[in-house]
Amino acid sequence: MIELYAITDNPGPPLPDVAPPLELVPIDGLAAVCTPAADAEVSAATLWRYEEVVEALMADRDLLPVRYGTRLDDERAVARAVNERRDELAAALDRVRGAVELSVRVAAAGTEQASPAAPHTSSGAEYLRLRSRAKASRDRAARALHEPLSALARASVEGRPRPPELFRATYLVERDAVESFAEEVAGLQEANAGLGILCTGPWPPYSFAEP
Amino acid sequence: MRDKLLHAPPDLDPFATDLPRIPDVLNRRVNADPESLEKGLAQLVLTLVELLRQLMERQALRRIDSGGLSDEQEERLGRTFMELDQRMAELREEFGLTEEDLNLDLGPLGRLL
Numbered sequence: 041m042i043e044l045y046a047i048t049d050n051p052g053p054p055l056p057d058v059a060p061p062l063e064l065v066p067i068d069g070l071a072a073v074c075t076p077a078a079d080a081e082v083s084a085a086t087l088w089r090y091e092e093v094v095e096a097l098m099a100d101r102d103l104l105p106v107r108y109g110t111r112l113d114d115e116r117a118v119a120r121a122v123n124e125r126r127d128e129l130a131a132a133l134d135r136v137r138g139a140v141e142l143s144v145r146v147a148a149a150g151t152e153q154a155s156p157a158a159p160h161t162s163s164g165a166e167y168l169r170l171r172s173r174a175k176a177s178r179d180r181a182a183r184a185l186h187e188p189l190s191a192l193a194r195a196s197v198e199g200r201p202r203p204p205e206l207f208r209a210t211y212l213v214e215r216d217a218v219e220s221f222a223e224e225v226a227g228l229q230e231a232n233a234g235l236g237i238l239c240t241g242p243w244p245p246y247s248f249a250e251p
Numbered sequence: 252m253r254d255k256l257l258h259a260p261p262d263l264d265p266f267a268t269d270l271p272r273i274p275d276v277l278n279r280r281v282n283a284d285p286e287s288l289e290k291g292l293a294q295l296v297l298t299l300v301e302l303l304r305q306l307m308e309r310q311a312l313r314r315i316d317s318g319g320l321s322d323e324q325e326e327r328l329g330r331t332f333m334e335l336d337q338r339m340a341e342l343r344e345e346f347g348l349t350e351e352d353l354n355l356d357l358g359p360l361g362r363l364l
Contacts (some may be wrong), residue, residue: 081316142257147265164329171332172312200354204265222257229258243255243336 041077042118044110045093046103046244047129056096065115067122070130073097074118077111094244102137104129105244131250135213139194139212140242142221146181146207149236180205181235185228192221197247206235210247218242293346294353301339301353308332 045062050071055062080086090108097103112118122129141176161167167200178201186209193211201208213221218241225239235244311328315321320328343349 137319145266147260147309149260149262162334164331164333165325166329167333168315168325168329171308171316171331174313188350200351200352202269218257230261236256236265238256238260238263238266239258241253241257244337 041111042074042114043077043114044106044118045073045075045090046097046100047071047122047133047248048097048103049133053100056093056099058093058096062093062097063115065118065122067125070122070133072106072118072122074115075105082109087103091244099139103244104133104136105248106176118213123245125127136196136212136245136248139214139245140218140250141244141245141247142193142211142213142239142241143243144185144189144211144219144225145201145205145208145238146185147236147238148177150235165212178206181232184232184235185237187230188224188228189221192217192224193196196229199247212245212248213242215242259323280334290346290348293342294348297342299350299351304332304335304339 048071050069052071055064055073060075060078062075065074074224094103094105112121132176135248161170182198185207186196186198189209189211191250193213195212197210199208199210211221222239225237229235229237311332315325315328343353
């Protein structure tokens with residue numbers, strides 16, 4: 041069995057030196073980066089290990105990360121799978137070229153407490169009012185932040201906030217614009233004292249890899 | 252782990268709610284077992300129910316905002332949604348599903364939840 045890490049351009053820079061050694065399966069201008077699959081137990085630690093390999097690759101090349109845990113029988117199966125969707129994958133790789141993913145999550149901070157997802161009350165009308173208020177504060181947070189941030193990004197995907205979060209989204213940002221994006225976040229944080237803004241990255245473009 | 256924080260608020264707790272779920276999610280993705288068929292079916296059915304529930308709740312909130320309902324109607328509607336919400340939570344728990352499991356990717360329309 042072979043485990044896949046990413047789809048990249050071929051030829052590309054030399055593969056990073058990691059154990060077990062990485063292999064390239066070339067497919068018509070693209071390459072799949074893979075390694076013989078180990079029978080390691082699935083855990084947060086092996087997930088981080090996968091993340092480290094993809095990030096080592098990302099350091100000096102553009103890539104589409106392959107979903108963690110994707111395994112195929114052998115090199116021929118990998119070549120066949122990539123070849124079937126070659127143009128689609130090449131177009132997706134073009135879309136993320138030169139960019140990385142940044143994640144933004146927002147929660148209420150300080151005294152402004154977020155309403156829980158399912159408010160505890162015995163009154164039906166009160167329940168609806170709480171739901172309505174929770175939705176309004178999510179919308180407000182989204183409006184205040186999403187517009188200025190998406191203006192700095194090539195693309196963005198809004199995710200579903202997990203309570204008590206109010207908002208979450210990922211942004212595809214040019215590598216050399218990461219710093220100014222982080223500065224914009226810091227500025228938005230200053231302007232919105234009632235919110236706590238968490239911004240992480242740079243990540244491989246997980247949210248933008250699907251054609 | 253390398254530092255991935257580009258900007259962080261002083262209080263990180265609100266962002267850590269799904270951490271305890273990670274081992275669970277990893278195992279569910281990988282271990283197929285006979286129970287997973289039943290669970291998959293429950294997931295599909297509950298996802299559709301959740302879709303309808305969300306659509307109806309949005310419609311109800313709109314009607315309340317436009318002031319077209321009497322207090323009594325509002326109360327009854329609210330109770331219905333509250334009970335539906337509780338029942339959904341019970342069913343999710345029974346089948347070992349999380350809210351995120353009932354999410355649907357609606358393509359250009361975005362995600363359901």
